[in-house]
Amino acid sequence: xxxxxxxxxxxxxxxxxxxxxxxxxxxxxxxxxxxxxxxxxxxxxxxxxxxxxxxxxxxxxxxxxxxxxxxxxxxxxxxxxxxxxxxxxxxxxxxxxxxxxxxxxxxxxx
Amino acid sequence: xxxxxxxxxxxxxxxxxxxxxxxxxxxxxxxxxxxxxxxxxxxxxxxxxxxxxxxxxxxxxxxxxxxxxxxxxxxxxxxxxxxxxxxxxxxxxxxxxxxxxxxxxxxxxxxxx
Numbered sequence: 001x002x003x004x005x006x007x008x009x010x011x012x013x014x015x016x017x018x019x020x021x022x023x024x025x026x027x028x029x030x031x032x033x034x035x036x037x038x039x040x041x042x043x044x045x046x047x048x049x050x051x052x053x054x055x056x057x058x059x060x061x062x063x064x065x066x067x068x069x070x071x072x073x074x075x076x077x078x079x080x081x082x083x084x085x086x087x088x089x090x091x092x093x094x095x096x097x098x099x100x101x102x103x104x105x106x107x108x109x110x
Numbered sequence: 111x112x113x114x115x116x117x118x119x120x121x122x123x124x125x126x127x128x129x130x131x132x133x134x135x136x137x138x139x140x141x142x143x144x145x146x147x148x149x150x151x152x153x154x155x156x157x158x159x160x161x162x163x164x165x166x167x168x169x170x171x172x173x174x175x176x177x178x179x180x181x182x183x184x185x186x187x188x189x190x191x192x193x194x195x196x197x198x199x200x201x202x203x204x205x206x207x208x209x210x211x212x213x214x215x216x217x218x219x220x221x222x223x
Contacts, residue, residue, distance in 0.1 A: 032209070036212075041198075041217070042216065042217070043200050043202070043214030043215055043216055043217055044153065044202075044212075044214050045214070046211040046212060046213070049211075087152065091208070091209075096158065096160075096166065096207075096208060097155045097158060097168055097169070098155070098208055098212070099152075099155070099169070100145075100152035100153040100154070101152050102151075102152055103152060
């Protein structure tokens with residue numbers, strides 16, 4: 001798997017956009033970027049994934065730089081319920097699994 | 111749909127005991143997997159299955175067995191529990207392979223004394 005680097009923690013004010021960065025400078029051309037989150041004590045929840053184009057769904061937007069060496073997950077209007085650990089994952093094309101690292105603890109403040 | 115269900119929610123074992131953690135999904139997903147999560151850590155893959163009758167090892171398979179006799183069920187067996195297996199165990203499923211969105215169960219919190 002391409003190694004990913006995320007800040008250990010971030011804060012965001014409720015109602016504001018939360019921008020979570022992820023560095024994956026060793027990513028290969030056919031490897032996807034996945035984002036999951038884990039709310040305390042619950043199972044992880046899929047958010048979004050992408051290859052090279054920006055992606056948007058009902059939960060978030062994923063912005064991947066043109067060189068694909070980094071990406072940003074955007075939660076457009078963060079709520080208290082978005083407080084969670086966010087994992088950026090780049091599995092190797094030949095891998096059969098997702099590898100969860102330490103992630104970023106996002107705390108949404110009232 | 112109930113999604114991915116896991117039983118039990120909590121379990122306490124003594125060293126050397128064996129037990130089976132149950133996982134079931136009602137979404138007709140081919141891919142299922144088991145992860146463990148130790149305190150303050152990310153998830154680590156134990157075993158996975160790409161369909162009934164097919165299983166393979168993940169990152170940390172030692173001390174665990176799996177089988178996949180049906181599409182719906184993917185039990186995880188602890189052969190002889192050790193304190194190092196104290197963890198929270200999550201089961202997940204996805205339609206075809208891990209590339210698809212994975213749906214996780216609520217977890218089983220296991221303590222081995």
